[in-house]
Amino acid sequence: MPELTKVEKLAGRKFVADQQAALLASHMTDPPKYTVLPWHKIYRHPCTARDGVSTALELREVYTFSPAYYVVDENLPDEVAEWNTELNGDSVLVFGTIVPAARFGFIYKQGQCRGCKATARSRTGRLVDAYDRPPLEGRIAR
Numbered sequence: 001m002p003e004l005t006k007v008e009k010l011a012g013r014k015f016v017a018d019q020q021a022a023l024l025a026s027h028m029t030d031p032p033k034y035t036v037l038p039w040h041k042i043y044r045h046p047c048t049a050r051d052g053v054s055t056a057l058e059l060r061e062v063y064t065f066s067p068a069y070y071v072v073d074e075n076l077p078d079e080v081a082e083w084n085t086e087l088n089g090d091s092v093l094v095f096g097t098i099v100p101a102a103r104f105g106f107i108y109k110q111g112q113c114r115g116c117k118a119t120a121r122s123r124t125g126r127l128v129d130a131y132d133r134p135p136l137e138g139r140i141a142r
């Protein structure tokens with residue numbers, strides 16, 4: 001991974017924290033039958049559609065691109081920082097730096113058995129530099 005700027009690091013930390021929180025929340029609101037590890041490609045389960053025979057469930061990569069981030073400069077006088085933040089609501093940044101959308105990706109795994117329809121999802125994902133590691137072709141990207 002090429003050296004990230006200080007502002008890119010801030011944006012990356014914010015993005016991965018938000019994505020990880022959303023992924024954990026999905027385990028509460030829409031829990032998968034199986035929780036898998038994020039580096040696994042298949043998960044073997046006793047498939048109820050095949051009389052409990054151990055069956056491979058293919059896990060696919062879910063790749064989410066980061067949004068644009070507007071990082072306000074540090075050490076601005078309060079009144080300028082406040083004005084700057086208001087402007088950010090209209091996507092205008094005067095004293096700060098824009099980290100463009102799709103600078104990072106967040107990757108986790110999920111899948112569903114074709115037979116019994118059981119679902120599997122990882123509880124954690126990982127942050128990648130989207131310039132170095134774009135989505136795999138033919139995989140889920142959003």
Ligand SMILES: [Zn+2]
Binds near residue numbers: 047113116117118
């Ligand atoms: Zn199954």
